[in-house]
Amino acid sequence: MLFLYSRKKNHFVELDSCKVLLYDIIRVIQLTDYYDNRTLAFASTENINEYFRLYILNIIGNSESTYRHYRQGLQTISKYMKEMGLVKGSIYELGSIEQLDFAWKMLNTNEAFVSLDSRGHHMYSAGYRHYHKFAAGERFNSISPKEIVKMDVPVVCEEPVIMEYKIWKRSGILRNQTIEYAGYQCEIDHTHETFIAGSTNRPYMEVHHIIPLQYQDKFKHSLDVYANLISLCPICHRKIHLGLRGDRRNMVDELYEKRKTRFINCGLIIGKEEFEDIILK
Ligand SMILES: [Zn+2]
Numbered sequence: 001m002l003f004l005y006s007r008k009k010n011h012f013v014e015l016d017s018c019k020v021l022l023y024d025i026i027r028v029i030q031l032t033d034y035y036d037n038r039t040l041a042f043a044s045t046e047n048i049n050e051y052f053r054l055y056i057l058n059i060i061g062n063s064e065s066t067y068r069h070y071r072q073g074l075q076t077i078s079k080y081m082k083e084m085g086l087v088k089g090s091i092y093e094l095g096s097i098e099q100l101d102f103a104w105k106m107l108n109t110n111e112a113f114v115s116l117d118s119r120g121h122h123m124y125s126a127g128y129r130h131y132h133k134f135a136a137g138e139r140f141n142s143i144s145p146k147e148i149v150k151m152d153v154p155v156v157c158e159e160p161v162i163m164e165y166k167i168w169k170r171s172g173i174l175r176n177q178t179i180e181y182a183g184y185q186c187e188i189d190h191t192h193e194t195f196i197a198g199s200t201n202r203p204y205m206e207v208h209h210i211i212p213l214q215y216q217d218k219f220k221h222s223l224d225v226y227a228n229l230i231s232l233c234p235i236c237h238r239k240i241h242l243g244l245r246g247d248r249r250n251m252v253d254e255l256y257e258k259r260k261t262r263f264i265n266c267g268l269i270i271g272k273e274e275f276e277d278i279i280l281k
């Protein structure tokens with residue numbers, strides 16, 4: 001799923017990649033891969049709202065009226081963000097720091113908001129600044145056991161959301177065969193140990209697409225093929241997606257060398273540079 005910010009429309013739009021060139025893009029947020037799901041975590045607005053209040057009162061030690069001041073600022077910010085298509089209803093929906101930073105940056109391109117904030121002696125940005133500290137977990141490393149229990153309150157449970165996003169089909173049969181072929185071992189290092197999976201009674205392993213399925217658009221032939229599948233222990237799997245860039249580069253370079261001939265056999269034509277580019281970007 002692609003969200004684009006269109007300067008002309010001053011609004012977020014959801015687009016297929018083929019239409020991208022039609023728009024004046026400031027930045028693209030690509031929400032496709034499973035491991036990016038944390039950026040897809042639309043927060044429950046009820047609990048964030050309540051926890052922000054408890055944080056200001058109990059952890060920061062400010063008064064209820066200070067909290068109300070911040071909340072008022074956040075309500076105005078939400079209104080502007082909604083108008084710009086950054087949120088559906090409120091800033092509390094933004095479920096990660098990345099989303100929050102991005103939406104804030106966009107909001108500050110809105111001249112009406114910027115001038116309102118400066119006329120209001122930055123009361124709106126003050127609310128945001130405190131909310132950002134809360135969202136970033138500031139002071140959380142020094143919350144005492146006595147303080148943390150003050151955060152234990154019943155919170156209204158919201159309705160679940162239905163989400164729609166594009167996903168390339170992948171075969172569970174090929175996945176099992178890949179793990180069988182690897183002898184239930186991690187193909188980065190066969191000594192890596194996991195645990196015995198309840199479903200197979202064998203060591204738990206995960207299957208990774210070396211060229212991620214989200215780049216299927218770039219290839220004429222399927223990426224869901226044996227040559228592009230590898231059995232990994234869960235730690236290596238997380239690392240190849242989320243580790244330090246240098247570590248990831250070492251891992252993917254090694255896989256490229258091992259599999260490049262098999263890629264060609266499957267019609268997956270990709271040079272090493274392009275391979276690194278799309279995987280490490
Ligand atoms: Zn993977």
Ligand SMILES: [Zn+2]
Binds near residue numbers: 187188233234235237
């Ligand atoms: Zn491993």
